[in-house]
Amino acid sequence: MDLHQLWTIVSLPDNVPIVLLMFVVPFYTWYGLRQAFANDRLIAELEANPGLAKTHHRKTQPWKPGWAREVHVWPYLLRIEFLAAIIVTLLLMVWSITLNAPLEEPSNPTLTMNPSKAPWYFLGLQEMLVYFDPWIAGVVMPSLIIVGLMVIPYIDENPLGNGYYTYQQRKFSIWTFIFGFIILWVTMIVIGTLIRGPGWMWFWPGTTWDHNRLEFAVNRDLPDIFGIKARIGKIIFGAIVIGIYFIVAAIGIHKVMNLTPFARKIFKRMSLLQIVTMQVFLIIMLSLPLKIIARLLFRIKYIWVTPWFNV
Amino acid sequence: MAEGNGSKGPDGNGAGGPGENGGKKSPVTVLVEGAKAVQAQAAEEIKALKQPEKTDVWKSVLRVKHDETPRSRALGVLSNVFLHLHPAKINRDAVAYSYTWGMGGMTFYVYITLVFTGTLLMFYYHPSKVVAFRDILYLEHDVPFGKLLRNMHRWGAHLMVIMVELHMFRVFLTGSYKKPRQFNWVVGVILLVLTLLLSFTGYLLPDDQLGFWAVTVGTNMARATPLLGHDGPFGHQLGMTPFNDVRFGLLGGSIVDANALLRAYIWHCVAIPIIASAFMVVHFWRVRKDGGISGPAPVQLESEMKEPRKL
DSSP states (O other): OOHHHHHHHHTSGGGHHHHHHHHHHHHHHHHHHHHHHHHHHHHHHHHHOHHHHHHSOOOSSOOOTTOOSEEEHHHHTHHHHHHHHHHHHHHHHHHHHHSOOOOOSBOOTTSOOSSOOOOGGGHHHHHHTTTSOHIIIIIIHHHHHHHHHHHHHHHOOOOSSSSSOOSGGGHHHHHHHHIIIIIIIIHHHHIIIIIBOGGGOBOOTTSOOOTTOOOOOOOBOHHHHTTOOSHHHHHHHHHHHHHHHHHHHHHHHHHHHTSSHHHHHHHHHSOHHHHHHHHHHHHHHHHHHHHHHHHHHHOBOOSSBOSSOBO | OHHHHHHHHHHHHHHHHHHHHTSSOOHHHHHHHHHHHHHHHHHHHHHHHTSGGGSHHHHHHHOSOOSSSHHHHHHHHHTOTTTTTSOSEEEGGGGOHHHHTTHHHHHHHHHHHHHHHHHHHHTTOOOSTTTHHHHHHHHHHTSTTHHHHHHHHHHHHHHHHHHHHHHHHHHHHTTTTSTTOHHHHHHHHHHHHHHHHHHHHHHHTTOBHHHHHHHHHHHHGGGGOTTTSTTSTTTTTTTOOTTTSHHHHHHTSSSSSHHHHHHHHHIIIIIHHHHHHHHHHHHHHHHHHTTSSOOSOOOOOGGGOOOOOOO
């Protein structure tokens, strides 16, 4: 156990945001879901008691008859904004006084940094380079993430849960987002920061970053495992495997989208275009963890090998 | 004024007493009388200054009365250019920190801090390969508070990325992207991308090993762009070389060098801030136009769900 190595990584000034992220993301997940569960209890109570649903103010916030429904922005909101500005300023000041921004040696194109890492918020993408070729990891996937985020409001046909925290009414969307944001985005940033060492090799936290370490991992392509040697055979085989994955994943996602009676009700509201869009984005998103497993556990590099591109 | 003259009258008579005896007023008496009149007028005007809100200067600056009436409180917000994005009154529960986490507002505040510190940094920085690194050394060791300035800019940028991601997380968990706020979510996604690009372009500017290799790794992905990169699928077939592909356009060259530094500088300091500011204006304006912040709204019940409108 090399605690010094661990401390070197964690205390690297540019890694401090990730350490911060590892605390604030779980905290705010808990903070949000706690309110979601409180609202769910209220919803269950109101569903069971239609009479109460007519008279209740339908919030978990306290309410008494005679209270004004609205408050003045000045001072009730502006004082909070003022306080927040002061707190953020203080936080930033203290952080800036106690910790110096990193400055390495002057740039030198002839001396490659090892490991040379992107800024922390792009480390998820850099980690993806292990599993996909640069044209997928660096160009296609980021574009799909951006477009995928943009289409969310237009494919989510669930009218419930608009303007309040809830889990029960939005299970599918909340799981999807938490999977994409926390499991894929944040976790891959953490892996790229804390675990990837020299040569972008996997070093468990606490092990020494050995610059002389060699990895004799022999990566195989899926067609090779099945003994397919011919180029044309590899192209056809890869296309078939990818095609099967798309069909199986689509069926699986379809099953999950129709798991409960409520989910089926939402599914019926969706147009064909919405269903297809959601399917495409979810299938491609799910291919990432599958490729990670294939690569890390089974040492499979490519599924589909062609002379022009590899997947 | 009339009252002032009246009170001056008796004094004038008393002082004029000796003058009448001499037939003519002596110059000294005239002078004393004049001085007393000025004194009385000054005393009167000073008395008026105890109520500064009655002066014309005050009224010209603030335009409206600021007394303890609800109307004045509302006007104090609505007629102020910096505060007019707020409504006069908001839902009493909307000020709850637990609902909004304050992340959107704090992001904007950190952005302002970054514009401020960034402008100050620009006074000491030349975007040139020859002096860029030396400028940073100069900033860190000779410029008063230069180190603090750079640290605040660096950590502020990291903080902004974290806050933007948490803001998006909150907006998702509360379902705030749902009708009628769909488009504002799209604007928000664009702002997220612009935030990352702002941070990324700033990474190169110190011209040290860290920034140089991070940007090299980052822009190397562009060479793999399908069709438009010389390493990407079908790029070669379309005649892409390192000297005419999309990466060349980003860097202004085939390697990260002087042109790349200048381009990063202009994108970082001029172009992206202007574009981001424009999107921020739309983002905030849409928050108001879409009916203010989304909640905490009263919970909706599944049993009361309306049938969707068919096209």
